[in-house]
Amino acid sequence: MNRTIALLDDEEDILELLKLHLGNAGFSVAAFSDPEGLFVYLRSHAPDLVILDLMLPGTDGLEVFRLLKRSESWSGIPVIMLTARAAEADRVLGLEIGADDYLTKPFSARELTARVRAVLRRAGETAGTGRRTQIGDALVIDRDRREVVADGVRLDLTPAEFGILDALASSGGRVLSRDRLLDRLWGDAKVVTDRTIDVHIRNLRRKLGRRADIIRNVRGAGYKLEP
Numbered sequence: 001m002n003r004t005i006a007l008l009d010d011e012e013d014i015l016e017l018l019k020l021h022l023g024n025a026g027f028s029v030a031a032f033s034d035p036e037g038l039f040v041y042l043r044s045h046a047p048d049l050v051i052l053d054l055m056l057p058g059t060d061g062l063e064v065f066r067l068l069k070r071s072e073s074w075s076g077i078p079v080i081m082l083t084a085r086a087a088e089a090d091r092v093l094g095l096e097i098g099a100d101d102y103l104t105k106p107f108s109a110r111e112l113t114a115r116v117r118a119v120l121r122r123a124g125e126t127a128g129t130g131r132r133t134q135i136g137d138a139l140v141i142d143r144d145r146r147e148v149v150a151d152g153v154r155l156d157l158t159p160a161e162f163g164i165l166d167a168l169a170s171s172g173g174r175v176l177s178r179d180r181l182l183d184r185l186w187g188d189a190k191v192v193t194d195r196t197i198d199v200h201i202r203n204l205r206r207k208l209g210r211r212a213d214i215i216r217n218v219r220g221a222g223y224k225l226e227p
Contacts, residue, residue, distance in 0.1 A: 003120060004028040004045070008038045008064065009053035009082060014105070018051065021109040022116065035064050042074055049120060051103075054083040069098055078119045078159050098158050098203070122185055123159040133169050136227030139211055141169050150211050160185060161204050164197070168215065168225045177222035197223075 005027050009015050015031045022029050030047065032038040035056065050068065054061030065081070068074045078100040100119045103112065133141040140149045146162060148155045157165070163185045168176060176184075178197045201223060205212035216226045 002026060002028045003048040004030065005116065006038060006041060006045075006047040006050045007031040008035065008050070008056075008061075009033065010056050011053075014053070014082075018112070021112050024109070025113040025116075027116070035059055038064075039067075047077060048123070049078045049080065049116060051080045051082055051116075054081055065099065075156060078123045080115060080119060100158055100160050118185070119159065122163045135169055135225060136211075136214060139208075139214065139227075141166060150208055155207050157204070157207065158200075160200050161207070164200055165204060165215075168223060171224065173224060173226070175218045175221045175224045180222065 003026075005022050007015060007018050007022075007029060009018070009031075010033050012033065015033065019029045019031050030041055030045065032041065038050075052061055052065055052068075054065075056064070061081070061083075065079060068077065068079065079098075080101045080103055081099045082103050082105065084105045100122070101115050103115055132143070135141065138151045141147075142149070143166065148157055148162065148165060164181055167181055167184050181197050201215060201217075205215055208214065214225055214227060216224050218224055
């Protein structure tokens, strides 16, 4: 079955370009030029990924993103932010609030499809394994349900955050460099920087709360889990 991508962008030419590239790559596409159309669609459909333009007339794309993440039904859908703003501060902001990736205009068809496939791979690569990992005395990673539970509370992690924590948990206590984590999560789509990993780690620690120190930064080497 083809994966379905939902698009939100007010520029019709960008929508047509996205539809063309993603359609040629084998994806089913639902395209919308206004947030209301997207939300109406989401009430009866479950896309595998949303590509969201941040610069919408009359509407802040970040607010649309926040509405998605506040919804129990939609919060688990991976989101790639699309914008003409290429400054690092904008990219970091998008990642800090929970986006799975960030694509700047103009973009190539190859870059677009690589990023989409990388995000979808991270969202689904551990599903169905039926494996659970206990870390320390109060943290459990359930790869079948794609859940992380800390002190009995399920954490709301993005696919990237789950992937990083899973990679660290699977390393047997070894240190994983930022490059190693980038390669595991994004593979050949080398379209992100070391800073991306640091942002996701910071978000992970915030969500882990009092268990945050389980993720240890090894200066000059990378990260490891230390229960």
